[in-house]
Amino acid sequence: MKKTIWLLLIGIVVLIQLIPTGRPESTDNNPNDLIVNNNLPDSVVSILQTSCYDCHSNQSVYPWYSYVAPVSWLVARDVRNGKEELNFSEWESLDKMKKAKLIDDIIEEVSDGGMPLQIYPLMHPEAKLTKSDRQMIVDWAESYGESLFE
Numbered sequence: 022m023k024k025t026i027w028l029l030l031i032g033i034v035v036l037i038q039l040i041p042t043g044r045p046e047s048t049d050n051n052p053n054d055l056i057v058n059n060n061l062p063d064s065v066v067s068i069l070q071t072s073c074y075d076c077h078s079n080q081s082v083y084p085w086y087s088y089v090a091p092v093s094w095l096v097a098r099d100v101r102n103g104k105e106e107l108n109f110s111e112w113e114s115l116d117k118m119k120k121a122k123l124i125d126d127i128i129e130e131v132s133d134g135g136m137p138l139q140i141y142p143l144m145h146p147e148a149k150l151t152k153s154d155r156q157m158i159v160d161w162a163e164s165y166g167e168s169l170f171e
C-alpha cells in the first residue's frame with residue numbers, strides 16, 4: 022500500500038515535467054539594452070544585473086531548479102510577468118514618456134522595497150539590496166529621469 026502511494030507520487034512528479042512552462046528564451050544579443058546604450062555608474066550596472074536582470078531582461082540566467090516542475094512554473098511566470106512590465110533589454114525601443122513612467126515605477130519599487138520580488142533573494146542572497154544599494158538606484162534613476170527631458 023505504502024509502496025503504491027510512493028510510486029503514484031513519483032509518477033506524478035515525472036509526468037508534470039512534461040507540461041510546457043512557457044519559460045522565455047534568453048539571448049545576449051540586445052542592441053536596445055539600457056546598460057549597453059547608456060553610461061551608467063558601475064555600481065548601478067552591477068546592482069541591476071545582480072538583482073533585476075533575471076526577471077527584467079532577455080538575459081535571464083536559469084538555475085537547474087528552474088527546470089524542475091513545479092518550481093519551473095513559478096520562475097517562468099515571474100520572468101514572463103516581470104518582462105511584460107519592464108524589459109531592460111528593450112529599453113531604447115521605448116518612447117520618452119514610457120521611459121519616464123518606468124523610471125518613476127523603479128524609484129517607487131526600489132525605495133519601498135517592493136523589488137526585487139521577495140522570493141528572489143531566498144535563492145539569490147547576493148541580490149538582496151542594502152539601504153545604500155537602494156539609494157544608489159534611486160539617485161541614478163532620478164538623474165536619468167531628469168536627463169530625459171533636457
Ligand code: HEC
Nearest residue numbers: 072073076099102103106107126127130131136137138141
Ligand atoms: C524574481 C523576479 C523579479 C526580480 C528579481 C525583480 N522583479 Fe520587478 N517585477 C517582477 C514581476 C513578476 C513584476 C510584475 C508583477 C508585480 O508587480 O509584482 C515586476 C514588476 C516590476 C515593476 C513594475 C511595477 C509597477 O508599478 O507596475 C518595476 C518598476 C520593477 N519590477 C522593477 C524591478 C527592479 C528595479 C528590480 C531590481 C532591483 C526588480 N524589479 C527585480 C519580477 C521581478
